[in-house]
Amino acid sequence: MQLIMLGAPGAGKGTQAKKIAEKYNIPHISTGDIFRANIKNGTELGKKAKTYMDQGLLVPDELVVDLVADRLQQEDAKAGYVLDGFPRTIPQAESLDAALAKMGTKIDYAIDVEVPDENIINRMSGRRACVKCGATYHLEYAKPKADGVCDMCGESLILRDDDQPETVKKRLGVYHDQTQPLIDYYSGQNVLKEVDGTKDMNEVFADIVAILGE
Ligand code: AP5
Ligand code: MG
Secondary structure, three states, rough: OOOEEEEOOOOOHHHHHHHHHHHHHHOEHHHHHHHHHHHHHHOHHHHHHHHHHHOOOOOOOOOOOHHHHHHHHHHHHHOOOEEEEEEEEEHHHHHHHHHHOOOOOOOOOOOEEEOOHHHHHHHHHHHHEEEEOEEEEEEEOEOOOOOEEOOOOEEEOOOHHHHHHHHHHHHHHHHHHHHHHHHHHHHHHOOEEEEOOOOOHHHHHHHHHHOOOO
């Protein structure tokens, strides 16, 4: 099963991708998580990516495309994967299609998690993230067992640098300009599925399972 998650920042792509990965036993590949791990480890890629991410801008396509193409060649991705945060521009989608065509395969579904902009700012200000393992929480909707501590690995939880309200507004603008056109792109390939991301996260997941099958 080869899946793409589409949706605005904070729509719940990561939340749903983790559940999908667990249920269908496929890797969750999040370009945002890969960049954040690189920033944490002080790599050259991380240094480059941080300057864009902190401003709410997209990292240039050339820093992302090869990285994902390489990741998809790894052994654990043979049985499928759920891509979260990639592709994010039409050129990224075209290079993904080209890389998959070379491998003799294609995307099964692009799942668009729909949430209106009005709901997004509130969601982001309550999000807390673990920089070590990538787990995501929410102060109201998905509380960790102990305040400020990751349930999975015990690391402290943080408010992401790019979750300040002004940066979230910028990211939403970038999403509408550069990423939303992918909805038509995948609709044209007959692989687009839309789910209502304003529902409770377990209901959203049930809607996704109804699409993918048990
Ligand atoms: P990335 O990390 O991908 O961020 P994003 O797309 O902005 O999305 P988020 O991770 O913020 O939101 P999400 O949809 O995953 O929501 P979540 O599940 O956490 O990218 C960050 C940056 O990296 C980009 O801005 C860019 O600079 C760069 N980048 C990454 N990939 C790139 C690429 N391909 N090309 C170029 N640049 C790239 O949920 C949000 C919150 O809401 C959580 O607290 C969650 O608990 C809560 N929540 C989730 N679902 C629900 C629900 N149904 N009801 C209530 N609360 C919910
Ligand atoms: Mg995410």
